[in-house]
Amino acid sequence: MSFSLPERVTLKGPNFIREVFERGVGVDGFISFGIGNPAPEAIPVEIIEKAFDEVVHSNPMSLLQYGPMQGDARLAELTLQRLVKAHHMNPEGQGLIISNGAGQLLGLVPITVIETGDEVYMDEFTFTSAINSVRNMGGKAVGIKTDEYGMIPAELEKAAQSGKGKYIYLIPNFQNPTGITMPLERRKEIYAVASKYDLFIYEDDPYGEIRFAGEYIPTFKSFDTEDRVLYAGSYSKTLSAGLRVGFLFGPAKIIEVIQALKNNTAGQMPLVTQKVVAYVLDTIDYDAHLDNVRKVYKMKCDALLNAFDTYASSKVHLTKPTGGMFAWMTMPESVDCDAFFEACMDKNVGIIKCGAFAADGAGEGHAFRLSYTVPTVEEITKGMEILGALTKEFCGE
Amino acid sequence: MSFSLPERVTLKGPNFIREVFERGVGVDGFISFGIGNPAPEAIPVEIIEKAFDEVVHSNPMSLLQYGPMQGDARLAELTLQRLVKAHHMNPEGQGLIISNGAGQLLGLVPITVIETGDEVYMDEFTFTSAINSVRNMGGKAVGIKTDEYGMIPAELEKAAQSGKGKYIYLIPNFQNPTGITMPLERRKEIYAVASKYDLFIYEDDPYGEIRFAGEYIPTFKSFDTEDRVLYAGSYSKTLSAGLRVGFLFGPAKIIEVIQALKNNTAGQMPLVTQKVVAYVLDTIDYDAHLDNVRKVYKMKCDALLNAFDTYASSKVHLTKPTGGMFAWMTMPESVDCDAFFEACMDKNVGIIKCGAFAADGAGEGHAFRLSYTVPTVEEITKGMEILGALTKEFCGE
Numbered sequence A, B: 001m002s003f004s005l006p007e008r009v010t011l012k013g014p015n016f017i018r019e020v021f022e023r024g025v026g027v028d029g030f031i032s033f034g035i036g037n038p039a040p041e042a043i044p045v046e047i048i049e050k051a052f053d054e055v056v057h058s059n060p061m062s063l064l065q066y067g068p069m070q071g072d073a074r075l076a077e078l079t080l081q082r083l084v085k086a087h088h089m090n091p092e093g094q095g096l097i098i099s100n101g102a103g104q105l106l107g108l109v110p111i112t113v114i115e116t117g118d119e120v121y122m123d124e125f126t127f128t129s130a131i132n133s134v135r136n137m138g139g140k141a142v143g144i145k146t147d148e149y150g151m152i153p154a155e156l157e158k159a160a161q162s163g164k165g166k167y168i169y170l171i172p173n174f175q176n177p178t179g180i181t182m183p184l185e186r187r188k189e190i191y192a193v194a195s196k197y198d199l200f201i202y203e204d205d206p207y208g209e210i211r212f213a214g215e216y217i218p219t220f221k222s223f224d225t226e227d228r229v230l231y232a233g234s235y236s237k238t239l240s241a242g243l244r245v246g247f248l249f250g251p252a253k254i255i256e257v258i259q260a261l262k263n264n265t266a267g268q269m270p271l272v273t274q275k276v277v278a279y280v281l282d283t284i285d286y287d288a289h290l291d292n293v294r295k296v297y298k299m300k301c302d303a304l305l306n307a308f309d310t311y312a313s314s315k316v317h318l319t320k321p322t323g324g325m326f327a328w329m330t331m332p333e334s335v336d337c338d339a340f341f342e343a344c345m346d347k348n349v350g351i352i353k354c355g356a357f358a359a360d361g362a363g364e365g366h367a368f369r370l371s372y373t374v375p376t377v378e379e380i381t382k383g384m385e386i387l388g389a390l391t392k393e394f395c396g397e
């Protein structure tokens, strides 16, 4: 039989990240700025191994039977404590969901709220799964123009006038893919537009804890007086991506509905991974650990920026991340970016074409995402030397 | 702000399972036939503990970074091998998804295929999450009348004439909640209706490996010459529910779309739990293990049926499961089932009212689900003695 499928699920974007991965696999000396993995040396491997030993053997039966739908209570408690203490969020009237990474939330939120034709506003280049899951649910993933401070409020307002908006999806800290961080003033302006058009804000902050330069900027959630912010976080970048533990914090009423949808459509998650994260948080000095993570990321980011300054054409622009994992390289409009990409691949350097991150209506873009977390400092420097030389070839000095 | 939500996600069924759980918690001597957990003594705890030790310490970094979206390759291979060898499924043109239990598939399938108003046909009393997730996606979870052999083909055909049908959801083996198994002839009749109305069949078979009486009956998938069956299985009942590992096997084209939707909306699952299941399958004699599981389940089911014969009113009917975890007790129409339920609770015996499992349009029902896997044989006997006496009180000898 031919399974007749809704159009919404048959939409496919380009998979440039996988392409770079597959073409680079097994190629000797291939340097990839394409992989979005956290830095391996920042993962507290031994502590996590010990946590598994403790958690698995202390009460195995409790891990091997069905557990509570809402997940591990201790993990929820520790997560909430940190949101309140380190990020000044007010827990009153709010709820928390423990999820299969922040990634599961990118699905759960639109699955819960989207009706066909609803619009979701997001940066014109943003995280691929956030775009795809809105489209998969029949929503329109509307790309809003950005500047060096992130989404432009006037552009957002123009779009919101359609009256079809449901929410604004934002990665305010160290955005994926651009590395841009939105200043407080801009956050307040965006919040005002959300308020005016009664949109809610989905604040996706998996990188927030990894600031290695500049000043801490309050989250949207911390000044959310109107209860319109859902705040998503993750332990993927601070502890381990493979354990798949994230969380969503927001107004209890909507959190309850999302939790119920999660129960019905996804079921509970494994308890063992949640308990391992809780055990690690209970055991280590998390702030000291984060300082160490930040140090590693800063070192690698500095290597990228320094090598770029040394080797790249002055016609090419690179963002200066103050945290997170990504920088965004913009080429002059005259450059054939496909040809540039292929030239990099020919020289065994992998970067990601901006098309991978393009929301609906995004301009063509002349940019690439560079991730600096997986290669070593030596590889970063070498890779940027090669890439820098190519920028000069394509754009002039 | 008030989050405006689609009606589809605000629908709520009764939560009788949780009610019984919560009212029974901490009550001394409470015997629960309500919990749907596998029998604890059938879980190979020590083998799983050992598997964790091996998997966690042999290559921890590979577990702690992002892994392949499609999950652990060895687990997929072992799962496929078993489907082919033990269940005579033809792998040609088919694909496999590893999922967060079979529970995640109950969501993923309707999320992928349902358009508002689509009808899904299911037994009038069936697994709650299957009902809810269809409703949550804006579909109609249409309950079809059943007899002692399961769904009645003529009733299915009547419903399918609406032309709005998308698929048929079935638990052909040891159904949850009734314990009924559909004979081969009935399966063929249902398949013929599916074929006539171009419906696909979602065959949910988490209990299939736990047959402890009667003859093996071929799965729908094994005679699926028209490529219209999606077959779901799980390691929850055979190894461990808490590890959250299930799978979906079906036509490659639709499997690919569901996998893509899973990638976008749910992300990858933890690798560690998948590798633990693969390790266990690679290490133990799985068939011998299953024999042991079946022995435990048979012993408990026999205790239930024997005690029912000894103590219960002849006016009350109990299904005779040949596998799985559940039996279904039907009362005469004259009985006030709410009052009967409360009388049981007053005597510290927990059972689940049929309303918990009612699809759209299901009759009122005068039945209860009894799960015999968690209580000990002594508790089962004692619980049935109490319950039996109450059936006589309510219905006469």
Ligand SMILES: Cc1ncc(COP(=O)(O)O)c(C=O)c1O
Pocket (backbone or CB within 6 Å): A036, A100, A101, A102, A103, A104, A127, A171, A176, A204, A206, A233, A234, A235, A236, A241, A244, A245, A246, B267
């Ligand atoms: C912006 C953003 N949100 C969410 C995620 C998902 O992270 P995880 O599911 O590992 O928590 C990522 C991962 O790359 C991301 O970049």
Ligand SMILES: Cc1ncc(COP(=O)(O)O)c(C=O)c1O
Pocket (backbone or CB within 6 Å): A267, B036, B100, B101, B102, B103, B104, B127, B171, B176, B204, B206, B233, B234, B235, B236, B241, B244, B245, B246
């Ligand atoms: C019919 C049926 N399908 C699916 C499931 C989900 O099982 P799991 O997600 O643990 O594999 C259950 C569990 O009770 C069930 O009864």
